[in-house]
Amino acid sequence: MLxxxxxxxxxxxxxxxxxxxxxxxxxxxxxxxxxxLEHVVDFILPSYAYxxxxxxxxxxxxxxxxxxxxxxxDFVKTxxxxxxxxxxxxxxxxxxxxxxxxxxxxxxxxxVMGTHGLKGLDRFNLGSVADKVLRKARCPVLVVRKPAHxxxxxxxxxxxxxxxxxxxxxxxxxxxxxxxxxxLSAAAEYDAELTLLHVLENIPSSASIEEAIAMATKQxxxxxxxxxxxxxxxxxxxxxxxxxxxxxxxxxxxQADLLIMAVRGRSASNxxxxxxxxxxxxxxxxxxxxxxxxxxxxx
Numbered sequence: 001m002l003x004x005x006x007x008x009x010x011x012x013x014x015x016x017x018x019x020x021x022x023x024x025x026x027x028x029x030x031x032x033x034x035x036x037l038e039h040v041v042d043f044i045l046p047s048y049a050y051x052x053x054x055x056x057x058x059x060x061x062x063x064x065x066x067x068x069x070x071x072x073x074d075f076v077k078t079x080x081x082x083x084x085x086x087x088x089x090x091x092x093x094x095x096x097x098x099x100x101x102x103x104x105x106x107x108x109x110x111x112v113m114g115t116h117g118l119k120g121l122d123r124f125n126l127g128s129v130a131d132k133v134l135r136k137a138r139c140p141v142l143v144v145r146k147p148a149h150x151x152x153x154x155x156x157x158x159x160x161x162x163x164x165x166x167x168x169x170x171x172x173x174x175x176x177x178x179x180x181x182x183x184l185s186a187a188a189e190y191d192a193e194l195t196l197l198h199v200l201e202n203i204p205s206s207a208s209i210e211e212a213i214a215m216a217t218k219q220x221x222x223x224x225x226x227x228x229x230x231x232x233x234x235x236x237x238x239x240x241x242x243x244x245x246x247x248x249x250x251x252x253x254x255q256a257d258l259l260i261m262a263v264r265g266r267s268a269s270n271x272x273x274x275x276x277x278x279x280x281x282x283x284x285x286x287x288x289x290x291x292x293x294x295x296x297x298x299x
Contacts, residue, residue, distance in 0.1 A: 002181050002184075004027065004033050004109045005033050007027060008099070008102065008106070008111045010099045013075055018075075021080075023288060025080070026163075031189065037072065037087065038091065039068050042092075042093065068090045073088070081160065095129050100137060103137060113133065114130075115144070134291055140291060145288075164257055165192060165258075166260065167251055167254070167258070169277075170198055170262075173262065176261075194233060195254070196223055196236045198219070199240070199242075200239070201241070201243055217238055224236075243277045256287050258287065259287050261277070261281065263278045
C-alpha cells in the first residue's frame with residue numbers, strides 16, 4: 001500500500017503557488033499526511049554591495065526575512081481551508097537548494113509546487129526552480145499551474161480540490177511501473193476514473209495499425225489490478241502520434257484533473273529523455289502533472 005506521509009509545498013506567494021497549495025492541502029487530507037509550507041528568501045547582493053557597510057546589508061537581510069515570515073502568515077490565513085494546519089517554514093539561501101535540502105532532510109514523500117512555465121517556448125524556459133527540482137528531487141514532484149478548466153479548480157468559490165479524472169501515461173518501461181502505483185493509489189483515494197494511456201509513435205511497417213493498437217491495448221489490460229479499484233473505474237486508451245502532443249490533447253478532451261508520468265533521470269545528462277515527453281507535457285499542457293522518478297536513477 002502506497003504511503004504518503006510528508007508533503008512539502010514551496011510557495012513564492014504567486015497565483016500558481018496558491019493553486020499548488022490547494023492541491024497540497026487536498027492530498028494531505030486524503031492521505032492524512034503532514035504538510036510543510038516553505039518560503040525561501042533568496043538574498044542576492046546588489047552590484048553596489050561591495051561598497052556598502054556590512055551593518056546596512058545585515059539590516060536589509062533581516063527586513064527581507066521578517067517580511068517573508070509575515071507574508072507566509074498572511075498567505076496561510078488567506079488560502080488555508082478545512083482545518084489543515086501546515087507547518088510553516090522560512091529559510092534563507094538559494095531557493096532550489098533549500099527546497100531539495102529540506103525534502104532530503106525531512107524524508108519528504110511528495111513535493112507539490114507551482115510553475116510559471118511559459119507556453120510555446122523551448123524546454124529550457126520552464127522555470128529555473130521548477131526545472132531543477134524536477135530533475136534533482138528524489139521524491140515524486142507534482143507540478144501545478146492554474147487549471148485551464150474548472151474540473152479541479154480551487155479557490156473559495158470552488159471548494160477543495162476534487163480529482164475526478166486521472167490519466168496514467170505509460171510506455172511500458174520499468175520506471176512507469178512505479179508511477180502506476182501512484183496512479184492506482186490516487187484513483188482509490190479520490191474515487192476517480194483512471195485512464196491508462198499509451199501513445200504509439202513508431203508503428204513498424206510490417207504491422208498494421210489495428211494490430212499495433214490491439215497489442216498495446218493487451219499490454220494496458222495487463223496493468224489493471226485484479227482487485228482494488230472497480231474495473232468500471234479503469235479505462236484504457238491507445239493513441240497514435242507524437243507522445244507529448246497526444247497526451248496533452250487527450251487530457252484536454254476528457255478534462256483530466258491529473259496526469260501521472262514517469263521520469264527516468266535527475267541530471268542534465270538525462271535531458272534528451274526527460275525533455276522528450278514528460279518535460280514537454282509539463283511545459284505545454286495545462287493539467288497538473290505528477291512526475292515520478294525511477295528509483296534506479298536516485299543515487
